[in-house]
Amino acid sequence: MDLSSDSPTLAETPNAATAAINAPAAETTPTSETAPAAELAPAAPPPKRQRQANADGNRCRSRAWEHFNPLPQSECPIPTAACKHCHKKYRCGSRSHGTSTLLAHIDVCP
DSSP: OOOOTTSOOTTTSOOHHHHHHHSOGGGTSOOTTTSOHHHHSOOOOOOOOOOOOBTTBSOOOSGGGGTEEEOOTTTOSSOEEEETTTOOEEEOOTTTTTTHHHHHHHHHOO
């Protein structure tokens, strides 16, 4: 067994695992110079969602509308609703009054 100094030792011989670790990363990832211009263009914003129309008119989402009937504008020019149980009238304009007074009435209505 002749151990000559010309043969490399285990620490000096590269193997496949260390060669992959020491490989430059620039070769595996594409750069902006190689990417086509279409991929770099900003995407168009998604279209705005439109409000769905209700067949009966305005949508009534509040639980207050289960206990109130909106009065026609021929009877009251200001948006008004009447309680189904005691027939008390409350203003209910969507921008000015909302349904908070209607909801408060539900708790005290007999």
